[in-house]
Amino acid sequence: MSVPSKGDQEAADARKVDQALELLMAGNHKKAERLLLEVTENTPDDYQVVEEDAEGFDIKFWDQASFMHYIAWMQAGHIPETSINWLPSAYPRAHYYLAFLYVKLKQYDSAWDHITIAEKLEPTKPAIQFEGAQILVHQKKLDEALARYRKVSDLGPFVSQRDLAVARRGEGFVLIEMQELDAAESAFKKSLEFEPNNEIAMGELQYIQHLRSGGEAARMESVASQSEIDMTKCIVCETHVEEGVVIQVKGIPLAICQTCHDKMLQETAAKEKKWWQFWK
Helix, strand or coil: CCCCCHHHHHHHHHHHHHHHHHHHHCCCHHHHHHHHHHHHCCCCCCCCCEEEECCEEEEEECCHHHHHHHHHHHHCCCCCCCEEEEEECCHHHHHHHHHHHHHHCCCHHHHHHHHHHHHHHCCCCHHHHHHHHHHHHHCCCHHHHHHHHHHCCCCECCECHHHHHHHHHHHHHHHHHCCCHHHHHHHHHHHHHHCCCCHHHHHHHHHHHHHHCCCCCCCCCCCCCHHHCCCCECCCCCCECCCEEEEEECCEEEEEEHHHHHHHHHHHHHHHHHHEECCC
């Protein structure tokens, strides 16, 4: 019996992570946890997100949005154009989603263990910093949570404007809790430079004015996390998902119906196929 290669093993484990996300969407936490733990047992000691071969680079992306951002960054001249192979990502995602699940279950120590491993495996992933900040907020470690959000500070091949907007909003939420309203206001205004007209940021700026005028403080609202996303509706057509898939946008699991998913793949292949191979 042949032993699977590292690439084949991770591809198989990545499919298990996708299955676990579907279970999370359905509220089946126990089965999702079991699948994710099975995957994490295979985490290699020498894990690499980016590897170079004779044809170009193999890069493990979590989702289409991250892949598209990397290609756009390359096309803009920040990176020499070359062949990019999108490989499946299993192990950072598995630890990340276990952390997310344990936060949902209020098991913050376990969540921290897994987010720490995820960060070691993929230190460039903003979503991992954000989930780590979420854990720290729940543990009332606000200074440390603030530092996590501030780590995501510059655009790059793995950091988009969307990531910077989320980071500045997270920073603003923590600063409000720390009663540093001027700094919080600056953070939310900065987030609007990356995502103009974002309703969350504009609402928090109004809340800051409410506090300044002597209004009563509300319970702290953390940055929108996966548990607050409605995964029963398609994010494209907003119909109820009877049959479809879970996709990830910047690390956040979202539901998309099969019709919209197939259309998205067809359009992407038609327009962008000349730039890369989807799977190696």
